[in-house]
Amino acid sequence: MRHLPDLRVNAERLHNAMEKMADIGATPAGGVHRLALSAEDKEARDLLIAWLEDIGLEIIVDDMGNIFGKRPGKNNKLPPVLSGSHLDSAPNGGRFDGALGVLGTLEVLRTIHEKNVETERPIVIVNWTNEEGCRFHPAMAGSGVWSDRLDKKKIHDQRDSQGRIFIDELQKIGYKGTTPAKRFPVHAYFECHNEQGPVLVNGGKVIGVPRGIVGVRWKKVFLKGTANHAGTTPMNARKDALCAAAEMILKVNELPAKMGQDMVATVGEIDNFPNAVNVIPESVHFSIDLRCWNEDLIARAWDQLTTSLEKTARKRGCTFETKESMNLSRSSFNETLCDRLMEISQSLGYPALKMVSGAGHDAAYLAQIAPAAMIFVPSIGGQSHVESENTTWEDCEAGANVLLHGILASAMEK
Ligand code: GLV
Ligand code: MN
Ligand code: MN
8 A cells, every 4th residue: 555646756856866866985886885984985975964864854873884864754763664775886986876765765765855754753864884895794784783793893993905904994984973883673674776787687577675685705815826927937936826826716606506596606806916027926805706595505606615725735735714794694685574665566567576586685684683675777788886787767766666665665654
């Protein structure tokens, strides 16, 4: 049952907000470079807070830098409806990833503010810190700590590739709030997001409602060989860490075909030391990202891979260590909320389908502590984490309208 069935978001206002936000950290090819806790992240947060204050929201920043903006309801003793996403981006990433969920929620709040809609429950908008995990592992750090699934001290102590510490960088941008990052009761959590893959485009649908998010495991691999002169060291006397890494990276790439099902595996981050034309590489660090709906398969895949990587390291005379930097369980969204979002989509005239998300989202942690659901809109060409990531403004509007009615339905519940 939809409340205020004729109510719709203001598509032009949403478009303008998305464009203004995309100006922050804009890259020449149309993307954004807004790494967590960077100067650009600060600028994006400042803009968001100014917009939240314009509609009279009560702002709270916690000691993970998560930003909450609360709009009271009739009964403020009731747990709120929470909705949002993230404003940080992958390096040279897309302008929709995360921003659509935050600014889509802002547009919902602007719409109900302008129409003086009174809801039974409070509605809280959230911008989670460091969803991407590219600068500081792991991903979804703000929501993970807030949900009590990650250790705050460990996250605060994380270092980026330049050795800069998370907590120092959070303080530097002025977003280490005084409120402890700690979950509060949530009636329902919503996150609107671009799909970031090809399912909706290929299926000719406007809205996707994921029933869950695949399990994600990240590891860091550290290899140590021996540096020596590239001209004088015979080929059979080398302990070349980069050659060991090259062989290992191909093994990671070949793993999904061996394991079957919907597994994907990626090496996306690599450092080579000393990285000089005429020096045999001494040490290499690279990352492994393994994802699958079947978590047991991830565990088995990792065991097999470890044995195989150890063999390569031995053969190439290198030492080999790994460190897990993320282990996110598969998450399932709330069926009632998912069904409701499907119904809302259909009643608004948007063709919709249920699916599974291969991308991680803050909703994965929220689903562990509250009823949660997501709304996906099509990504043109199935592209994301790239500057060319794109979604039509009509589809953004559709996602925001489904979000509006999803939030309203939950916020009207007594
Ligand atoms: C987050 O963007 C992820 O899926 O890695
Ligand atoms: Mn995202
Ligand atoms: Mn992302």
